[in-house]
Amino acid sequence: MSSTRGNRTRLAALAAVVPLTLLAACSQGSASAGSEDGEIRMMVNLTDNLNQAYWQKLVKPFEDKTGLKVKIEGPTGKSVAESFPQQLAAGTAPDVIQSIFPDDDTAPELLDLSGEAWAKDTPMYEDYAMGDAHYAAGVGTQTQSLVYYNKAAFEKAGIAEAPTTWEELSADLAELKKAGYTPMQTAGDYMTGLQLQQIFHPTLNQAHPKWQSDVKGKELAVGDAYLPAFQKYADWIKSGYIAKSDVGLNPSQADGNFLAGKVGLYTNGSWFAATLDKAGKLPFEVGVFSPPVEEGKSYPGPQGATMADPYMVNKGAADPDAAKQLVEYLVTDAEAVKTQLTSDGVFRQGSDVEQSAVGAQIQGILDDAPELVAVGEGQGNVRLPVTGFNPKFTEVAQSLYTGASPADAAKAIDQWVDENR
Template sequence: MMSPHSKGRARGTALAAVVPLLLLAACSSGTASFDGEDGEIRMMVNLTDNLDQAYWEKLVAPFEEETGLKVRIEGPTGKSVAESFPQQLAAGTAPEVIQSIFPDEDTAPELVDLSGESWAKDTPMFDEYAMDGKHYAVGVGTQTQSLVYYNRTAFEKAGISEPPATWDELDDALAALKKAGYTPMQTAGDFQTGLQLQQLYHPALNQLRPEWQTAVSEEKVSVGELYEPAFERYADWIGEGYIAKSDVGLSPSQADGNFIAGKVGLYTNGSWFAATLNQAEDLPFEVGVFSPPAADGKSYPGPQGATMANPYMVRAGTGDEDGARQLVEYLVTDEKAVDAQLGSDGVFRKGADLEQSAVDAQIQSVLDDAPALVAVGEGQGDIRLPVTGFNPKFTEVAQSLYTGAGPADAAKAIDQWVDENR
C-alpha cells in the first residue's frame, strides 16, 4: 500500500523530472551551491499584485536593520515557487529561505528540521504539518476553510434567530429561507461544488472520525463510507430546491456576486472570501459568519478545517543557515511582522489582537473558538490520503448528484477511484 507521503513523492518527482538527476545528487551531496553574498540571505516568495516586491522588502526591513543581514527577495524562476524550488535544488541554485510551499519526500532531505527550535513550537499548525516526526515548515497563520457566511437580513425576514448549530437546524433554516424568497444556499461549478461540501462537513466528519485521511490510508475505512451521509443530505437539498441545479453552471465569481447582491441566505467559503467582502461597497445587508454544524450528539463547534498559511522553510547546508533561521523566526514570531502578514489573502492566527473589519472579527472568533484545526481534503503532513488529485475527483462526484446519481452511487464512485489510484 502506498505510504501517507506517496502524494508528496509523486508530486515532487514530477516537478523534478525536468532537471537531470545527476545534478540533484550533486546538490544533495553539497558539491553544488549558489549561496548569496556574505551577509545576504536569499528568500524566494510568490509575488502577487498585493504582495509585491515592495511589500516583501518593507516586511524584512526591520530584520535587516536589527541584524545587519541583507535579505534578497526573489520571485520564482518558473511559474511558481512550487515549480521553481525543485528545479533550483537540482541545479544547485536554491535560496536559503522558501515561502508559500510545503515539503514532500523529495525536498525534505534538503531542508532544516525545526523541531528543536523553541520559537517554532507555538506557531500555527506546527504539529499538524509534521512529516515522520520532523518539522520542516512553520507558518504565520491559517486559512480557515469551514466557514458559512450568511445574510443577516435574510435570516431576520425568514424568522431565523440564531445560526444553525445542528444539521436539523440547518435543514430548517434552508426551508425558511426558501419560503422567504431567497436562494437558501449558494454554490457554483468548477472546483467550488466539491470544496463547499467538504468545507461544510469537515467539523462533523472530524468529530466522527478524527484523522480520517490516515484511517483511509490504513484501509480501516473508505472515503465513500465516511462521506455517504453528506452525499445523502446534499442530494436532499438539491431535491428540495435549497440549492439551484443551475448553480453548478456558475463560476465561483458569479456565486460571489449573487451573495454580495443580497439574493442568498447561506454561502460556504473560506477565510479568503473576507477580502472580497471587505472590498465590496454598500452591501445591502450585514454579513454574519459561523462554523458549520457539529455531528449529531457532539459539542458545537466542531474542529475547524484549516491550512497553514504563509509557510516558510529553511534550506539545509546553506552559506548562512543560522541567519536564515533567524529570518524565519522573525517572520513567524515578531508581533509587527506577523500583524503585517495577517489579513492578506485571508490569513488569520489564533489569539491575534489587531484591528479588524466586522467580517474579519467574526472569522477570528470562529478560529479562536475552534477546539482544533484539522487537515482538509487530501490532508497534510503525516495525515494524508493515499491518492493524489482527490479534490477534483470529489468535485466530479459531488456534481454527479445534480445529474441523477444517488448518494450510494457517489460513495461507490469515490471509493472505486481511490482503490484504482492508491
C-alpha cells in the same frame, strides 16, 4: 548522502517533464542568483497585494536590525510549488521558501526546525510534522470551515439565529427559499467539492477523528465517511436549495451573487473575508458561523484549517543560521506577524490584531474551535494514501447534480482511491 543523491534524481525527473523554456529560465536565473555575503534569498508567491514592495517593507526591520540583506524572488515558473522542485534539481534553490509545504520529495532537502524553541508555538506546527521532523513554520491559519450568511435574509425568513445542527440548517434553507433568496450559493470549478468538504469537516472529524489516517490504514473507506454528506447534498439539490445551474458557475460569480444580497448562505474559507472587506459597504450585514453538527454532538465541532504563510529553510542555504533568523522574525516578531495577518485573510488563534466586523467573527470561531483538523488529502502525518483527491472529490460531488445517487458517489470515490493508492 546516498539518500540525498537519490532525492535529487527524483527531483531532476520531476523537472524533466517541465517545458524546456521554464528550465532555461531557471538556468538563466541561476547565474546571478548565487547568494552574496550577508544576503538571504527568499522565494515568495507574488500577487497584486503581496507584491515586491510589500515583501521588501515586511523584511526591512529585519535587515536594519541584523545587517543582513533579504533578496525577494518570485517563482521562475508559474508558482513557488512548481519552481522550487525545479530549482532544487538544478542546484539553484533559494535559502527560504514561502507559501508551500514539504512533501516526500522535498523534505530531505529542508532543514528540520524541531530544535528551534521559537518554532514550537507557531500555528499548526505539530499538524505539519512529517514523522518526528518539522520543516515548516507558519504565521497563522486559513480557517476552512465557515458559513457566511445574509443577516437581512435571515430576518426576512424569520430565522432568529444561526443553525447548529443539520436539521436546523435544512429547515433554514427551506425558509430562505420561501423568502425568495437563493438558500445556499454554490459554484463550479474547484468550489463544488471544496464547499462540501468545508461544511462537513466538523461532523466528519467528530465521527472519524484523523479520518485520512484511517483511510490510509484501510480501517475506513472514504465513501463511508462522506456518504452522509453526499446524501444531504443530494437532498438540497432535489429540494431546490442549491441551484442545479450553479455547477457551471464561476467562483467569482458566486462571490458576486452573495455580495449583491441575493443569497442566504455561502460556505467559504477565511480568505473570503478579504473579498468582503474589499467590496466595501454592502446592502446587508454579514454574519459568520461554524458549520452544523449531527444532533447530540458537541457544537462547535473541529475546524478544518491549513497553515497560512508557511516558511521553510533550504538545507543547502548559503548561511542556514541567517535563513533561520529570517524565518524566526517572520513568524514571531509582533509587527511582522501583524502585517501578514492583516494582508490576506490570515488569522491566528489568540490574536488581538484589530479586525473588521466579519474578521472579528472569524477570529472568535477560530478561538472557540475545540481543535483544528487536516483537510482534503491531509497534511503532515495525517494524510490520505493518494494524491489528487480534491479534484476527484469535486468531480464526484458534481455528479450529484446530473443524477448520480449518493451511493454512486460513494462508490466512485472509493474506486478511485483503491486504484490510486
